[in-house]
Amino acid sequence: MLNSVQVARFVAHGFLRLDGIVPQEMNEEALEVLAAGLPSVPYGTPVPKAFPEGSFTRRLLDLPAVAGALESLVGPGPEIDHHALHVREPREGSAQPLHADALIDVRPDAFDVQLMYYPQEVTADMGGTLIVPGSHLRRINESDTGRYQNLLGQTRLTCPAGTVVLVHHGIWHGGRRNDSDIVRRMYKIRFNPTVPQVRLWDTADLDAPAVREELGRYFPWYEQATARLEILNRVRLWRTLTGDPHFDIEHWATRIDNRPAAQRSTA
Numbered sequence: 677m678l679n680s681v682q683v684a685r686f687v688a689h690g691f692l693r694l695d696g697i698v699p700q701e702m703n704e705e706a707l708e709v710l711a712a713g714l715p716s717v718p719y720g721t722p723v724p725k726a727f728p729e730g731s732f733t734r735r736l737l738d739l740p741a742v743a744g745a746l747e748s749l750v751g752p753g754p755e756i757d758h759h760a761l762h763v764r765e766p767r768e769g770s771a772q773p774l775h776a777d778a779l780i781d782v783r784p785d786a787f788d789v790q791l792m793y794y795p796q797e798v799t800a801d802m803g804g805t806l807i808v809p810g811s812h813l814r815r816i817n818e819s820d821t822g823r824y825q826n827l828l829g830q831t832r833l834t835c836p837a838g839t840v841v842l843v844h845h846g847i848w849h850g851g852r853r854n855d856s857d858i859v860r861r862m863y864k865i866r867f868n869p870t871v872p873q874v875r876l877w878d879t880a881d882l883d884a885p886a887v888r889e890e891l892g893r894y895f896p897w898y899e900q901a902t903a904r905l906e907i908l909n910r911v912r913l914w915r916t917l918t919g920d921p922h923f924d925i926e927h928w929a930t931r932i933d934n935r936p937a938a939q940r941s942t943a
């Protein structure tokens with residue numbers, strides 16, 4: 677399971693990288709499985725029904741590091757929203773516009789997690805997935821961010837084979853242009869939680885100072901004032917995730933919550 681510092685880091689960054697955690701023999705098998713075509717999975721199918729025991733995807737999800745991280749974020753018994761293979765063709769000549777998947781999603785008290793699995797090494801010229809850290813809580817509508825070409829602090833995923841990245845559904849991302857001679861494949865699965873996402877991880881370190889440090893992190897592309905709204909968004913999410921309605925950073929949320937209820941003395 678993840679610890680509180682890791683979950684706080686996910687809440688601040690919007691993603692979690694697990695580099696090279698899938699064994700090489702599974703990575704090789706994955707290329708064959710993906711080439712053969714993925715089974716169709718209707719929206720809302722529970723994991724055991726979508727991916728029967730022994731299937732490639734089930735074994736991927738059962739890897740301890742993957743299973744622990746997923747359960748820490750979406751809880752037990754998630755359902756499959758959809759899954760898909762994303763291919764960036766060699767020398768394709770253009771990049772995918774920066775986007776978040778699906779519609780504006782303003783849920784304050786739940787989030788979906790998307791798993792991105794890279795069975796091959798991804799080098800810089802293969803057009804790694806661009807991710808904008810800390811963008812996931814700034815609600816946008818799908819590809820309306822497509823006109824932004826580069827943002828300060830963006831990351832472009834280069835990684836060893838067998839890397840899994842878990843992302844919050846709102847993260848701004850896009851496949852970069854593949855300038856290599858190699859086809860780049862990424863397998864993505866979206867999970868919908870079926871339980872309240874409250875204290876699902878190992879909370880032994882909940883009060884560690886590093887939790888606040890993670891939640892208070894600024895990213896270089898943020899505007900000076902609007903950055904505070906991102907901290908506020910994280911405080912709200914952290915309150916939900918921990919079940920602690922009083923958690924705060926710099927009193928940003930407490931100020932806004934203040935509705936004085938004390939009666940004036942008439943004496």
Ligand SMILES: O=C(O)CCC(=O)C(=O)O
Pocket residue numbers: 762763764772777804805806849850851852862864
């Ligand atoms: O190809 C990639 O690296 C990212 C593609 C993706 O996530 C998408 O199309 O939503």
